[in-house]
Amino acid sequence: MKSYWRSLEERQNPEQFKIDDARAEIDQKRDLMKKDAGSSRRDFLKTFGFSIAGAAVVASCKKPVEKAIPFLVKPEEVTPGMANYYASTYFEGNEYCSILVKVCDGRPIKIEGNDLSPVTRQGTSARVQASLLNLYDDARFRGPQKNGEPLPWTKIDAEITESLQQLDTSGKKVVLLTSSVISPSTRTIIEAFQKVYPRVWWLRYDAVSATGILKANQLSFGKAVIPDYHFDRAKVIVSFGADFLGTWLAPVEYAKKYAQGRDLTRQAEMSRHYQFEAGLSLTGANADVRFPVKPSEELLLLKQLYNRLCLSGGLPPAAGDGQSPVDLTALAEELTRHAGEALVVSGSNDYRLQLLVNAINHLLGNYGKTITFDRPLLTRQASDEEFALFLTALAAGEVGGVICHGVNPVYDHPEGEKIAALLKNLPLSVSFSDRIEETTAVCTYVCPEPHYLESWGDAEPKTGSFSLMQPAIRRLFDSRQPQESLMKWAGQEVNYYEYLRQYWEKELFPKQSLFDGFRQFWNDTLQKGVFELPAASSPLAWSEAGLTEALEAAGPASQGWELVLTESVALGNGKFANNPWLQELPDPVAKISWDNFASVPVKWAEENGVTNESVITINGLELPVFVQPGQAPQTISVALGYGRTVAGKVGDNLGVNLYPLQPVENGVRKFFLTGVNVELTSKRYPLAISQTHHSMEGRPIVRETAFGAWKVNPAAGNELHAIHESKMVTLYEKKEFKGHHWGMAVDLNACIGCGNCAISCPAENNIQVVGKEQVRNRRIMHWIRIDRYFSEQPENPRVSFQPVMCQHCDNAPCENVCPVAATPHSDEGLNQMAYNRCVGTRYCINNCPYRVRRFNWFQFVNNEKFDYASNSDLGRMVLNPDVTVRSRGVVEKCSFCVQRIQDKKQLAKIEGRPLRDGEIQPACVQSCPSNALVFGDMNDPESKISKLMADPRNYHLLEELHTLPSVGYLTKVRNVAES
Amino acid sequence: MYKTEIRGPLIAGDKSLRQISEEIIAPIEAKTPWWWWGAFLTSLGMLGFGLYCMYLTVTSGIGAWGLNNTIGWGWAIVNFVWWIGIGHAGTAFSIFLLILRQKWRTAINRAAEAMTVVAVMCAALFPLLHMGRPWLFFFIFPYPNTRGPLWVNFNSPLFWDFVAISAYLLISASFWYFGMVPDFATIRDKAKSKIKKAVYGFFAFGWTGSSREWLRYEGLSFVLGGIAAVLVVSVHSIVSTDFAVSVEPGWHTTIFPPYFVVGAIFSGFAMVLTLVTLMRALYKMNDFVTDSHIDAVCRILIFISLIMGTAYLTEIFIAWYSGSEYEMYMIFYTRIFGEYAFQFWAMFIANALVPQLFWFKAVRRRLWVVFLISVIINIGMWFERFNIVITSLSRDYLPANWANYSPSWIEVGVFTGTLGLFIAGVLLFFRFIPMIAISEIKSVAKYNEPRHDHLKHSGHE
DSSP, X not given: OOOOOSSHHHHHOHHXXXXXXXXXXXXXXXXXXXXXXXXXXXXXXXXHHHHHHHHHHHHHHOOOOOOOOOOSSOOTTOOTTOEEEEEEEEEETTEEEEEEEEEETTEEEEEEEOTTOTTTTTOOOHHHHHHHHHHTOTTBOSSOEETTEEOOHHHHHHHHHHHHHHHHHHTOEEEEEESOOOOHHHHHHHHHHHHHSTTEEXXXXXXXXXXXXXXXXXXXXXXXXXXXXXXXXXXXXEEESOOTTTTSSOHHHHHHHHHHTTOTTTXXXXXXXXXXXXXXXXXXXXXXXXXXXXXXXXXXXXXXXXXXXXXXXXXXXXXXXXXXXXXXXXXXXXXXXTTTSEEEEEOOOOHHHHHHHHHHHHHTTOBTTTEEEEEEEOSOOOOHHHHHHHHHHHHTTOEEEEEEESOOHHHHSTTHHHHHHHHHTOSEEEEOOSBOOHHHHHOSEEOOOOOGXXXXXXXXXXXTEEEEEOOSSOOSSSOOOHHHHHHHHTTOOOOHHHHHHHHIIIIIGGGOOSOSSHHHHHHHHHHXXXXXXXXXOOOOOOXXXXXXXXXXXXXXXOOSEEEEEEOBTTTBTTTXXXXXXXXXXXXXXXXXXXXXXXXXXXXXHHHHTOXXXXXXXXXXXXXXXXXXXXXXXXXXXXESSOOOSSSOTTTTTOSOOOGGXXXXXXXXXXXXXXXXXXXXXXXXXXXXXXXXXXXXXXXXXXOEEEHHHXXXXXXXXXXXXXXXXXXXOOSSOOOOOSSOOEEXXXXXXXXXXXXXXXXXXXXXXXXXXXXXXHHHTTOOOOSSEEEEEEESOTTSOEEEEEEEOOOOOTTOHHHHHOTTOOSOBOTTSOBXXXXXXXXXXXXXXXXXXXXXXXEOOSOOSSXXXXXXXXXXXXXXXXXXXXSOOOXXXXXXXOOSOHHHHHHHHHHHHHTTSOOOTXXXXXXHHHTOTTOOEEEEETTOTXXXXXXXXXXXXXXXXXXXXXXXXXXXXXXXXXXXXXX | OOOOTTTOOSSTTOOOHHHHHHHHHHHHHSOOOHHHHHHHHXXXXXXXXXXXXXXXXXXXXXXXSSOOSSOOOOHHHHHHHHHHHHTTHHHHHHXXXXXXXXXXXXXXXXXXXXXXXXXXXXXXXXXXXXXXXXXXXXXXXXXXXXXXXXXXXXXXXXXXXXXXXXXXXXXXXXXXXXXXHHHHHHHHHHOOSHHHHHHHHHHTTTOOOOHHHHHHHHHHHHHHHHHHHHHHHHHHHHHHHHHHTSOOTTTOOTTHHHHHHHXXXXXXXXXXXXXXHHHHHHHTOTTTSOHHXXXXXXXXXXXXXXXXXXXXXXXXXXXXXXXXXXXXXXXXXXXXXXXXXXXXXXXXXXXXXXXXXXXXXXXXXXXXXXXXXXXXXXXXXXXXXXXXXIIHHHTOSOGXXXXXXXXXXXXXXXXXXXXXXXXXHHHHHXXXXXXXXXXXXXXXXXXXXXXXXXXXXXXXX
């Protein structure tokens, strides 16, 4: 083969040529690469050094994002870190409460009871406390919307006004659907609106209305009102299914009065309370004598009671005395003995039952004494029958537009689905709701109203008793008060605040004589929050109208299972479903949160192998079971207010909605069903039960006695206390508290177990919501819990409530076991927690015999897994700046609201005076609706707490352990015959 | 020639000193057997899973475990006490048998001590992990600080725990290590590879075997042994005060310190037995770990088991005798006949009854039965700790607080991880460290006739 060569070198030494060639190529490439990278070692060091230095500088310069903007000109009354209190008014879900709003750095952070209110008298309910969190709810609308798209107010107003005018000319009705309106100025605005649009039909709708009472009183007294019930004046209280301490009409007011009538620290007498009901309600749990009966039997029972009272009053009894399920002889006798100081109430929505109740109260002469008409309750004005008319009109196409304010019939009406479909087709549908909900979801326009803490307003919960609502914060979002919206659509520009003032100047100012000028009157009322006109006493004439029919009426046939629908103590009628505080509040009786459940009778459950968390179907609806001691045989109770589908991230799809099962008879909604089909399934459903053992096992935990025994010996039932005191010996020097020595007394006789404190405390102390799974894991964070024990017969148990918070033991077992001394004792007797010292060994939790210490099992704030209230800037606005937000891995517990103690101590120091007794009120004490909690200085012999600690009823929980708690409990006294 | 047939030889096979060295070092020199790799990889897998679970715990929080507001301590503390108990054996073995002049211990003490060190390491993981904020564990050290007069709480049993365990770990590790120095020197001298020579040489501290060194060595052993003897008793007594000092029914008992110490030795000896039977079977160490060794340990176990039974019965009696309703409820209605009856009876049967089988020679002879019983005791002792920790917490004073506890898979994973760590540690010990103390066992070698090879070996010929 011929060999070709490229150069002489190749020809001479082809091998070497190849090598040289390759080397040259490599060198060339290497040079190129170097050039490309453009970096030598020196370059690398330069870059490295610069970037490190740069990174260090950047990192060290990083500043946290400050969202606080300093005041350019400081408002007069705002001092950073100092709280101001503004009186205001809560009225939502038919519940009224006069409140004080604690505002710190421009944010409302706590709601307190207003002691000046003659109605709620410093009490609040769990819902009132939790309503604060609704202000910072992520589910709130950011601004007006049309079909889910934001639209400016001007456009919305133009469209709605045009639509209203069109409808007015077309002759179709426009329905203004509101819940009960207790604001007198709003009433005049609505009237003004109706003047412009005469076809507007103002319809009031309440999910749980008082139709029965209103109708019965219309018949008996010629006036459809709810009278004023005086539970404090009654010596005998008989309730037929009315949960007046939990949900019925005005529970806060009634709880105050009820507790007052049974307060043994002030008087030596107490009322006796009889309760007839199917499921064990909060009120039934507090009753002295409770009869589990089917709801269908109530009519019969009332008839019999009426007949017996007639007999003992020498009147001829009415006909129709059937077989009595309960022996009423003793009750009738007792009522007769206490004629004029008895009180009979019924929770039924059937006017016939209410007529019988009226007749009984009339027979006993209770009217004018325990029941008066001088200040009728105005919080439930709606009539179911009227709403039924509306439904017919809506279905018939007579309605052209609906404006919803504070109502959610798509969710809470039995025919919600039908209403939704009809609303969707309307030419005009407007909602004033401030957050997403089922009805708003089907409305075309959303004109969000501000939260009540952002609003002006007034209220007249009871005739002649007024209160004012004032904004405690600037509107967070683009909202507008419905009053202004309505007037705008009526063609008038109205500033509602101005309107309100003018209204008060015109209507209320002339009726008082205390102030000469309106400004003073206004400012004074605004400051106090309440204003009361003297009661107009106009006794109403009694008529027996309808009574005969009621007596002759046949009750519903009692066949098979009966399902009782109740309002839940935590959620009410379901309005607040997106409120995690309320969702996490355990039901006072069942101690279950985050779900509703079917309460079934014990005996049936045992016979059928049904246990807690079994699933049964009720008319096809699947519900988890709670085996409820005291549940009447053949009845099942389920709470309403659950199963919301459009409520927000927290409240969606929790529990089951029972409203669709609710029967409507003659336009009136009934709260029980007969002949219910109950079937067992093999399914299980986890429930967040926060107390699983219900017996005290004979331990002296809640000490109780009978009223008779207490009268003879005030230490009755508390004999152990003296024994333990006499055995108290110690090797150690007795601790001395030279300044203050804080203590708390819990009157177990007053505590009704409502759970107000369990929500007031998280609001004050930044306690985090942990969610259903963690509650089920028994990791609820509540610092104050209410233990509930059953005793005696499971078919009809006695119930004891016991609030348990940190006992602040002077010989605290938790303190000496902490290896890092994170929980020391203060020289004022407080057991303190140093969160930043705690390493989380949890030894203190184990060694606390009361188990009041709580561990932060996870990071509960700013954690996607706990997406409740503290996962957004908005939600975290509720945090109290005086209290540390605890991190993961530390132990926390009740501090006796040490921040409040310090605050008042400083105030007293600045003012150069000693602290006054009762000046310091921890969050739980402040708003307790039954005044069960008292806080004070045990070193002051004149203080209320010292007197209570010396009360013969006082004892300490587990005092035999010599932990020397600073919390004392006063024995529970039941007004029962035997001791 | 004088024969010591009465006590019998402690080493079978009439081995020369050289043979002893060679046979004991053989596994280190030999190729790693396949089962070792299998077991080692498995244990590493377990450890890896455990580490993952620890990672989950540390990153998400103690909520990853099954604990709650009523039961603040769960498997972590059960396992901690269990491991600490196992960690007792090595030192107890060496010290108590040394005091009692039981020469047969020489065949076993090295393995027992190794086990101690690994077990204490496993145990020490738990107090750290179960803290809510483990990154602040140094708060528990009594160090001078700038936080004013803030000091640790000297009243807290957890602080005593920390002191006791760290002291114990330090002493038992030193005791074990210094005991190995002559053996490391032996390996160094025999090793062929340079790396091995260097590594073992480093650990051998330049040991030459001179008389002066032996003198110092023995002196040090006695001093460390003396300290360790006290610590063996103190460490578990102190662990028991975690419970005894509290107010909880079922915890607040004065019997706890001795009861815990005995229990610890019991579980430790059972674990030694488990390991030694395995070691004998896997490495054919029958000549060193003879039937009489197994027999002796079994006899000790009978004795301790009787003490355990007595302790259990005493606890029950005192609960009744105290008249405290909380205590009685705890013992009778929670443990014996209650919700936790299974755990109680598992503990009682495994610890107090099953070991009584060792009364029978036939049982003691059969290695697999001995192995089985030793494992049962280990499980029983775990249940004892479960009984103490969990039952007391779940049914204490206020019935409203009563709650149940079951571990989450993460907790189980952490435990699996420590088991993996333990097995891996023991396997490494088998592989790289003479599993029997060569120098010590040589001292108990007895011969009926003079051995020429000894003279040769020591350079006399």
